[in-house]
Amino acid sequence: MKAETAKYMLTEGVTNINRNKLMSLASVSIVAATLQVFGIFYICVVNIAANTAVLRDEPEIYMECYPNADAKTLEAVEKYLQQEERIALYEKLTKADAMARLKEILGEKDSSILEGLDESFLPVAYRIKLNDPEDSQNMADDLRKVTGVEIVEFSGDTISFRIRILSWIQAASAIMILILMLNSILIISNTIKITVFARRKEIGIMKHIGATDWFIRWPFLVEGAIIGLLGAIASFFVVTYAYSVIVTRFNTDMQLISSQVFNFISLVKPGQIALKLLLSYVIIGEAIGILGSYISIRKHLVE
Amino acid sequence: MILFTGVNKKYADGTVALRNINLKIEKGEFVFLIGASGCGKSSLIKLLIKEEDATSGLVRVNGYDLSGMSAKAVPFFRRSLGIVFQDFRLLNNKTVFENIAFALRVTGASPKTIRRHVPMAMAMVGLTKKADAYPGQLSGGEQQRVAIARAIANNPVLLIADEPTGNLDPDNSWEIMRLLQEINSIGTTVLVATHERAIVNAMSQRVIAISDGRIIRDERKGIYEDEGRNS
Numbered sequence: 001m002k003a004e005t006a007k008y009m010l011t012e013g014v015t016n017i018n019r020n021k022l023m024s025l026a027s028v029s030i031v032a033a034t035l036q037v038f039g040i041f042y043i044c045v046v047n048i049a050a051n052t053a054v055l056r057d058e059p060e061i062y063m064e065c066y067p068n069a070d071a072k073t074l075e076a077v078e079k080y081l082q083q084e085e086r087i088a089l090y091e092k093l094t095k096a097d098a099m100a101r102l103k104e105i106l107g108e109k110d111s112s113i114l115e116g117l118d119e120s121f122l123p124v125a126y127r128i129k130l131n132d133p134e135d136s137q138n139m140a141d142d143l144r145k146v147t148g149v150e151i152v153e154f155s156g157d158t159i160s161f162r163i164r165i166l167s168w169i170q171a172a173s174a175i176m177i178l179i180l181m182l183n184s185i186l187i188i189s190n191t192i193k194i195t196v197f198a199r200r201k202e203i204g205i206m207k208h209i210g211a212t213d214w215f216i217r218w219p220f221l222v223e224g225a226i227i228g229l230l231g232a233i234a235s236f237f238v239v240t241y242a243y244s245v246i247v248t249r250f251n252t253d254m255q256l257i258s259s260q261v262f263n264f265i266s267l268v269k270p271g272q273i274a275l276k277l278l279l280s281y282v283i284i285g286e287a288i289g290i291l292g293s294y295i296s297i298r299k300h301l302v303e
Numbered sequence: 304m305i306l307f308t309g310v311n312k313k314y315a316d317g318t319v320a321l322r323n324i325n326l327k328i329e330k331g332e333f334v335f336l337i338g339a340s341g342c343g344k345s346s347l348i349k350l351l352i353k354e355e356d357a358t359s360g361l362v363r364v365n366g367y368d369l370s371g372m373s374a375k376a377v378p379f380f381r382r383s384l385g386i387v388f389q390d391f392r393l394l395n396n397k398t399v400f401e402n403i404a405f406a407l408r409v410t411g412a413s414p415k416t417i418r419r420h421v422p423m424a425m426a427m428v429g430l431t432k433k434a435d436a437y438p439g440q441l442s443g444g445e446q447q448r449v450a451i452a453r454a455i456a457n458n459p460v461l462l463i464a465d466e467p468t469g470n471l472d473p474d475n476s477w478e479i480m481r482l483l484q485e486i487n488s489i490g491t492t493v494l495v496a497t498h499e500r501a502i503v504n505a506m507s508q509r510v511i512a513i514s515d516g517r518i519i520r521d522e523r524k525g526i527y528e529d530e531g532r533n534s
Contacts, residue, residue, distance in 0.1 A: 005411055205392050208352070209453070210382035211409040213374075 013222025023191040031231025034180035039239035041173030061128040064151040073148035098122035188292025228289025232281040244270040310360030320346035322516040336496040338513035385454030385462040389469035393438040424452040444475030503527040
């Protein structure tokens with residue numbers, strides 16, 4: 001296509017949108033709404049996946065003894081671990097380690113609250129890796145019975161639960177997005193239909209003076225593409241802004257309550273997903289826009 | 304230039320519009336196509352510009368075989384024609400200049416070509432001063448002149464005018480006919496479908512009369528007669 005013709009197609013597309021501001025706005029809004037729902041699902045999936053991956057890298061079993069357990073009990077616990085055949089290796093986290101970690105979490109500013117406290121209130125803990133992850137459940141059960149052991153957690157349950165949730169969310173989002181996309185395509189095709197109708201006289205004239213079908217179609221496709229793009233950009237800003245607000249608050253709160261006991265859940269930073277989100281928005285937005293207008297010009301341009 | 308061989312046209316609703324039309328128009332001719340409303344004049348023009356297809360028979364225009372033409376080829380065929388309608392069919396939101404330029408733009412003409420050809424076409428129809436006016440600001444005669452300028456901007460070899468003076472007063476009708484004759488004098492074949500008895504009689508050109516879907520008369524330097532006398 002020549003540069004002049006391309007320029008003409010763009011100008012005509014923009015003119016179409018301008019002539020039909022209200023329907024164009026409605027179309028942009030519906031595309032944006034669709035993409036926002038998509039964005040919410042997308043962010044959920046990314047975050048669950050990221051946090052599940054973190055869990056997988058963690059030791060299979062995390063065990064804490066009572067903080068007040070005496071040396072003899074602790075010795076017996078450690079001996080049990082040494083003798084247990086199902087255990088591949090374990091790492092001991094002493095009370096000093098726990099203190100250091102606590103200080104790290106609190107940071108320079110807040111660590112003053114630990115002044116005057118010694119590490120005696122903190123537990124001795126173990127990170128345990130098994131030879132066969134399949135044994136997680138019964139190993140955990142056995143460990144709970146050992147005297148002096150207070151908490152036994154293993155991530156296997158959490159992982160499979162999260163993977164299940166993940167696949168549910170993915171399936172639900174796929175269906176929701178499909179329905180919303182169909183809606184958007186329908187509304188856009190309606191908008192374009194109105195433009196086609198408004199310009200039917202012009203289209204007739206164009207045909208008589210030898211315009212090719214594509215010459216007639218392009219401005220309408222451009223109109224759809226612009227609507228899709230505007231919807232994509234609008235929802236990108238709305239979703240990333242809302243998400244960055246949530247991330248800031250959530251991660252701050254989580255840092256306050258997290259400890260060794262809890263798996264530290266952190267939300268993926270907006271910067272990490274922004275590019276992918278924008279890219280998928282533009283692709284989906286354009287697909288909706290172009291498909292919507294193509295449907296209506298196919299139907300209404302044929303003599 | 305134009306060749307109809309055994310052409311029949313029957314519409315989907317059963318109406319028979321044209322019966323066994325055989326017709327030959329040579330390059331450079333000026334031809335009037337006359338006949339009462341509903342006689343098949345419009346159908347003949349629709350076949351000529353490939354708006355409708357013949358039910359049977361052969362239609363050749365400007366070297367194109369319209370019977371077997373693919374939809375893709377139609378726009379390129381139409382660029383070899385100039386078409387003028389009774390109702391002008393101008394774009395009301397475009398100026399005179401833009402309306403004429405549009406016909407060239409559609410064909411992918413360069414801005415340079417547009418800048419050269421549009422003023423030439425406007426000069427030909429005597430509307431150079433109205434370049435920036437919108438169709439709504441022009442008289443009917445002026446609008447039809449713009450439509451003619453648009454039709455000839457591409458330098459077509461054939462100009463088809465379907466009742467070009469149907470919406471005009473006698474003075475303007477004469478003006479339009481004079482213009483069509485001038486276009487014909489520089490080599491363009493001109494076919495005019497009309498009802499204007501006075502003009503047809505005064506201009507003394509080839510006349511093809513149609514009645515009930517048949518060609519009933521084809522005369523060099525013909526006149527407009529009542530179809531009643533011939534049928």
